[in-house]
Amino acid sequence: MKHKTMGLATATLLFLMPSAVSAARTDMVDVSNHNGYMTVGNFTAMRDRYGVKAVVTKISEGTYYHDYTARNNIATAQQAGLYINGYHFARYNNVPTAQAEARYAVAMARQDGLPTGAVLVADVESNSNNTDYWTMNQANNAFKQIVEQAGYRYDIYTMASWVNRKFNVNGGSGWIAQYPYNLTTNRWTNHHAWQFRSDQVFYGSSGVFDASQLYDDYYTGGQNKNAVISNGDTYHVKKNENKGSNEDYAQYGSFTVGTGLNIRTAPSLNGQVVGRYQAGDHFTYNHVYIREGYAWARYTTYSGRTVYAALGRMGGEEYGTRYKGNSTASKRVYVVRYGDTLGSIASRYGTTVNGIAQRNGIGNVNLIYPGQRLYL
Structure with a gap:
């Protein structure tokens, strides 16, 4: 933290690769x-x-x-x-x-x-x-x-x-x-x-x-955002006047679907339906959002599209079974192509530059090469 009483910074966007590190996290x-x-x-x-x-x-x-x-x-x-x-x-x-x-x-x-x-x-x-x-x-x-x-x-x-x-x-x-x-x-x-x-x-x-x-x-706030949060434990969210009904948790896990479940383009009932799960289907996710009284899982399809599915109602019905995971839960492997950067890969698959670097032992985040296999 520096002494910051300088004037407003220029609004020009800097499209630069972040300078990440292998130990320190940008928490x-x-x-x-x-x-x-x-x-x-x-x-x-x-x-x-x-x-x-x-x-x-x-x-x-x-x-x-x-x-x-x-x-x-x-x-x-x-x-x-x-x-x-x-x-x-x-x-x-x-x-x-x-x-x-x-x-x-x-x-x-x-x-x-x-x-x-x-x-x-x-x-x-x-x-x-x-x-x-x-x-x-x-x-x-x-x-x-x-x-x-x-x-x-x-x-x-x-x-x-x-x-x-x-x-x-x-x-x-x-x-x-x-x-x-x-x-x-x-x-x-x-x-x-x-x-x-x-x-x-x-x-x-x-x-x-x-x-x-x-x-x-x-x-x-005394809350572990990496913990798996069950719907029954989050009934308070929509009643918290400071936070409203919008929260999110940077958590990884897997989900076995227990009932028919729409796949949407946003964590909202207004999100476009682009597919549907049947009971017994299974997927892994990398983030959970609380919106509109529902818990929503975010994940990235193998085609690179980010989609969402409801895990259940807050304080109510579960739409399947969640299992605790970690950042390698999906075990998805990506083969680097010419022109890729860690930033573009992280954006495509809903993860972070630091996460990919740490999981793959990459010391210099600006140095990857075509054909390299990365755990996402």
């Missing part, structure tokens, strides 16, 4: 006015192509700056089915100034629609925070108390060189920034998250982004 991105007004499509592409689960948007800075893109970015991230959180760029250096900034951050977060229970992060990395260890610990705690009293969850973000040197960052807390050349070794695994780069490029979005790897479910 979370942070955005601000530096990235402009993010669209639902921007966030959806991050989710589907790169496995992004959570977003942290800048809310405020000091007691004088309110990020004008925050309200939009909160709404569009939620519409894309991502967990949304906020951050405040701290200028405080004692308890009174920390309290003033916390009150300002909370007021702006509420104004922008940041949902209660989201994480509101103190981004502590400025030279103005560079005071003595004891004073900064007290200031951070003062900020934390006001944030939590307002119904938000607190975390602290800082650079690796400041951890337990400028102030205390306990294990089991904290979001730590360190940008090493070698990204094949996980770092800061005893904290919530590790921000491993500040120059991530996402297909369809302009500019560059900070990317982070998550080590627990703190920034995803």
